Amino acid sequence: MTTAEAYVEFGSREARGVSPTYERLSWAVARDDALLALLDTLPPGKRQPNLLFAVVRWLGGPVDDPATFHDYTVTHWPAIEVELRTRATQTNESGRCAVLLPVLAALPQPLALLEVGASAGLCLYPDRYAYRYGEHQVGSGEPVLECAAGGMVPPACVPQVVWRAGLDLNPLDVTDPDDVSWLEALIWPEHAHRRARLRAAAAVAAADPPLLVRGDLVDDLPALAAQAPAGATLVVFHTSVLYQVPAARREAFVRLVRELPGHWISNEAPEVLRHDGLPDAPDAALHNVLALDGKPLAWTRGHGQAMTWFG
Numbered sequence: 001m002t003t004a005e006a007y008v009e010f011g012s013r014e015a016r017g018v019s020p021t022y023e024r025l026s027w028a029v030a031r032d033d034a035l036l037a038l039l040d041t042l043p044p045g046k047r048q049p050n051l052l053f054a055v056v057r058w059l060g061g062p063v064d065d066p067a068t069f070h071d072y073t074v075t076h077w078p079a080i081e082v083e084l085r086t087r088a089t090q091t092n093e094s095g096r097c098a099v100l101l102p103v104l105a106a107l108p109q110p111l112a113l114l115e116v117g118a119s120a121g122l123c124l125y126p127d128r129y130a131y132r133y134g135e136h137q138v139g140s141g142e143p144v145l146e147c148a149a150g151g152m153v154p155p156a157c158v159p160q161v162v163w164r165a166g167l168d169l170n171p172l173d174v175t176d177p178d179d180v181s182w183l184e185a186l187i188w189p190e191h192a193h194r195r196a197r198l199r200a201a202a203a204v205a206a207a208d209p210p211l212l213v214r215g216d217l218v219d220d221l222p223a224l225a226a227q228a229p230a231g232a233t234l235v236v237f238h239t240s241v242l243y244q245v246p247a248a249r250r251e252a253f254v255r256l257v258r259e260l261p262g263h264w265i266s267n268e269a270p271e272v273l274r275h276d277g278l279p280d281a282p283d284a285a286l287h288n289v290l291a292l293d294g295k296p297l298a299w300t301r302g303h304g305q306a307m308t309w310f311g
Contacts, residue, residue, distance in 0.1 A: 003039050003047050004030045010049040013286040014302065019188040021063055022053060028066030035070060038077055045244060046084045050091070050186065055083040058185035088244065090172060091186045092119035093194070094201035095304035096239045096267065097126040098147035101138070102309075103265055103292050105155035107235060110162040112228035112262075116217045116253075117241030118166025120174045120183060121210040122201040127161045129201070143200035150282075151309035152298070162232050164210045167224055171212040174202040194303065217245065218252050225260050234262030240288060240302060243272045258294070266291045267300055282308045 001009070011026030026049050029035050039047045052073075057063055059079060061072040073080060104111060104126055113124050130139040132146045133154040172179040180202060187194045213224055221236070228234045236257050242250050250272075257264045266273055267288045275296040281287045282299055290298040290307065297311030 003036050006047065007049055013284065015049075015188075017285070019190055021189045022049065025049075025053060025063055025066055025069060028069070032066075032070055034074060038074070038081075042081070042084060048089065050089045051084060051087065052080075054089070054182075054185045055080055055087060057189070058182060059083065063189060087182065088170065089186060090117075090119035090168075090170070090183070091240070092122045092172070092183050092198070092201075093303050094122040094125070094129065094143060094197060095145050095147075095194070096300075097123055097129055098131050098133075098145040098304040099267060099290055099298065099300040099307045100237065100239070100265060101126055101131060101158065102149075102152060102155050103290070103297065104159040104235065105157060107159070107263055108233045110160040110232050112163040112232035112234045113161055113165070114221075114225055114228065114234065114236045115164075115166045116221065116236060116238040117244075118168045118171065118210075118212060120172035120179065120202070120205065121164070121166045121212050122174070122198070122205055123237075123239065124164040124166055124210045125161075125201070125204050127158045128204050129158075131158075141204075143197040145197070145304065147304055148306040149309070150307070152307075163227075163229050165224055165227065166210055166212045167215050167217060167220060168212065169214065169216065171214055173212075174205045174209070217241075218249060218256055221253075221256060222260070225262075228262075234260065235265060236260060236262065237265035237267070239267035240269070242266075242268050254294075264293050266294075279310050 007026045007030035011023045015023035015026055053063055062068045115124055130141050130144040132144055133149045136154045138155055139158040183198055184195055225234060267290045270289050275289055278296060287299040289296050290300050298307045298309040300307045
């Protein structure tokens with residue numbers, strides 16, 4: 001896929017109906033030869049729309065108007081390029097816990113959670129958040145995570161978590177204002193509710209910080225998994241992470257995680273982690289596939305805002 005095609009796909013499948021600002025910007029970049037030429041000097045994984053738009057916003061640049069975005073990006077390209085090469089899309093969306101919850105609540109309790117690609121670890125607190133599936137509410141406290149769920153009976157309670165740990169190449173610290181400002185820049189412009197949710201989830205994590213380990217998802221996973229307490233069900237999980245991992249490394253991770261004790265929950269795009277016999281997605285928007293131990297269960301939207309159960 002060319003860089004232009006990647007921006008068209010992002011605009012039409014991810015941003016459409018979710019962020020008019022990013023939809024408009026994506027289409028503009030896809031037709032902007034000057035910006036495409038600059039982006040094509042970067043490694044493929046550093047050209048993605050989410051990363052570019054977040055870096056420009058984090059540096060104080062404009063995203064509301066494609067023309068001013070073009071001018072700012074061309075003028076400030078040296079500074080933007082430095083950030084693109086060093087940063088990653090570590091969108092730490094606690095809302096994704098809403099699509100993980102039905103699986104987590106059904107596993108043998110208590111749980112030892114280990115998230116791969118944990119960012120700041122905000123998805124390691126599914127027991128501390130509240131959830132609303134239509135009229136059905138589960139749990140208590142803040143934030144309240146809303147999810148439009150079809151084809152399933154919502155869980156009756158939150159899981160019992162006795163250990164939580166995360167593995168990331170560059171773990172972020174919710175007590176570091178610079179790290180939190182980067183997490184806020186990754187939230188799309190119109191999504192004030194997600195910014196409020198981030199702050200509430202960050203407060204939960206800061207009050208009881210998780211164990212976050214800087215490391216590789218293959219080389220360092222077994223040692224961290226071995227720290228999980230006996231008597232708890234180990235759950236290794238990840239969501240919208242593996243697209244950043246080269247295919248061969250991804251396959252090595254899948255082989256490894258299948259051999260670990262406990263369970264494996266994945267929530268990834270179907271072209272990133274393939275499953276046979278998937279039903280049609282609910283619509284043309286970009287969906288992830290939620291799976292337990294390699295068995296697909298549901299279509300989910302990227303920020304946890306909706307899920308369609310079929311498993």
